[in-house]
Amino acid sequence: MQVTSSYGVEIRKQNIPIRHTLRIYRSAVSYLIQVYKEAWGELSEISNAKKRFNEAEHLVHGTKKNQARYDFDLHFPKLPSYLRRSAIQHALGSVASYETRRELWKNGKLTGKPKITQENHAMPVFYRDVMYREAGETEDAAYLKLYDGHDWKWFRVRLLHTDMEYLRKHWTGKKASAPTLEKRHHKYFLRFSYTEEKNLSKTAVKAQTICSVDLGINTDAVCTIMRADGTVLGRRFISFPSDKDRLYRVLGRIRRFQRQHGAGQIHSRWAYAKRLNMELSRKVSGAITACAREYQADVIVFEYLKMQGKKTGSRKQRLHMWRKRDIQKLCEHQAHRSGIRVSRVSACNTSRLAYDGSGIVARNPENHSLCTFTAGKQYNCDLSAAYNIGARYFIRELIKPLPETERSSLEAKVPAVKRRTSCVYADLRLLSQELGSRYTA
Template sequence: MRTISSYGVEIRKQNIPVRQTMEVYRQAVGYLTEIYAQVWEDLRKIPETKKRFNTAEHMVHMTKKNTAQFDFDLRFPKMPSYLRRSAIQHALGSVSSYETRLGQWKEQEPGVLSGRPKLTCKNHAMPVFYRDVMYREGAEGKDEAYLKLYDGHDWKWFRVYLKRTDMEYLRRNWKGKKASAPTLEKRHRRYFLRFSYTEEVTLTKTPVKEQIICSVDLGINTDAVCIIMRSDGTVLGRKFIDFPSEKDRIYRILGRIRRSQREHGSAQACGRWAYARRLNTELARKIAGAVTAYAEENHADVIVFEYLEMKGKISGNKKQKLHLWRKRDIQKRCEHQAHRKGVHVSRTCAWNTSRLAYDGSGIVLRDGKNHSLCTFSTGKRYNCDLSASYNIGARYFIRELLKPLPATERSLLEAKVPSVKRRTLCVYADLRELHLQMEILKTA
């Protein structure tokens, strides 16, 4: 399996024409997009991508053996060849996407026509600095690089100083691995060089009965509850992952935003909202890193999440917390980090995982004052998120154990343990019973 990781290295403030280079590149992409939109009927007749690209380049670039139809070289003199080809590729992709969307729009029924697609020429394209011709690494151990930039008159080499902490991270974690050509990136009025690294990894192929899983219940009160479990239901470890200081900082900023909006209106709170979003993104990174680290520490073969899909209008006194809850972002980051370690990621149905007690006693009653606690029908007090994580891991094993069995054997086990027929009602106690019946069936 191939995984791609990227990291943005901040360019320190200095007198280099990064902004001018970005503007010239975007102007070139916009000009080429207009050209290829005019001649798209001729380009679309060429089925092969490489031939289409070569034809498009011959239309705008003058050589000894070729006369260009358009004055691109006069408008953008001395543009490096790799940067010109990158702009051509971007423009072709924009026009092709527009024509596809336009065709789909025309095929709609007359009464269902929505807004007509638009061809955007002034897009947010960012230049790619290809190695040796536009990007050169600095001396070993130094936080610098050399970029070919446009100073308003000509394309020249400039020395760029990079942020020390970012470079130390790359040396520590990606030393000896070749990065792809860096792409210029602009975030929060700062410029970055984004490096991408490609790795070939082999995911674990451990049989289901020998697997160790990390079952994860993501929550709002507690960020994550992790359970290390075997296929017979044996629990090897439990961990509550929580970052109260980070959440307290977010809630304090949200309180300031509410007060500011009451006094001055919503227009004055844009900066604080951006700060709150950055804090929330950083919290998601920490949660994902902690979950992956705990799974790797316990040699887990699979990380199991709930499939969380919230639709419709969110109401109630916790609707703001639910809106800020980055559940899918956490799972996406965990999946990427886990695949780099050779660990699988799986998801199960989220219905009734928190509502049903893990011991099979039925529906639980949530505590009104402390929503993390619940009471079983037997009177037992327990952590609701911990009970849910037991059920999540059990549902994964029930599904994977029953899936490869022949129909007759599966029907026999379902008759012995009727609750496994409906996956949305499976709990941890059902996995224990299913494992017992499978052992009895094996010895019979």
């Protein structure tokens, strides 16, 4: 499969006309959006994307063989052809999206009448050789074709040394796509994308080693390395207490500031808290992937975590700041780069049921990470959940390909596997014993 990675290189502050270039590019996109909105009736009849793009370009760009219907070339003279085509592509996508949403709104499938905005936040793509040139393999610079208010000229742009060192260390010899300009935190970046061909693990289920992960709030993640017969090869508790403590201190300052001064002047503090939270997500996902690589796992198993609706209680802010989806998304990308697959199972009752099959656990009110089984045994609740997550994956993958008669026979011997939302680690052990006895017999 193809795995796409991207990295943003910061442009050092200097006297280059980036704002002029952005202004004229966004003005061109706004002009084209208005044009294609008027001409969408004839453009929508062209089903082929390439032919539609060519017809859209003929409407605004005149040549010896084509008379343009709109005076785009008069409003934006000397606009580079590649930049014009990038603007056309962006405007076509915006109008197509608007028309699709408008049809859904007309049919009652979408609430709220959609709007198309002329003031956009489009960013130009600097195509190689015509808009972007590399200064040298060892230089921390590049050449960009920018608009200085009068004409399009080449400008030498200095790039951040640490970013360039990272690209040289990890991506040397791999071809990057045309860089896209982006703006973050009042700084400009050139974002490069790299595409790799990776072969994901094709190990049979019975020979697989998985890393089942239970994401939490007190403990960031608990990883369990497991085989198909229920053998546990390793366990790891992942937690970054100093990072979480720093985040909670910032949230406390925000809470006190809002109580005294209101929420009107707190945007910068919230932005800082979000950056800390995102950095914590990157560290957690990296630690999970490192654990899976260390034990040569074939699959990383997560839960389907859906937390919709209003959050209440004393822990609602922690639940709101919990970036569970970002952790899974980052971990999935890193896992695919290492050839590891990612799978998900139902999260229902994974923490509520004891891994030994004894039933519902009782949470410790003083330490929420601990629980008490029915037999009186105390155990880590997150670790028990990680066992159950891995067991549900193997139960599903072992039973799913079996013929109906054999599956029914197994379910009769191990009735607990019929209902996937109540399966636990003990059920996997019973299922593994039953499958082993059948094959030996």
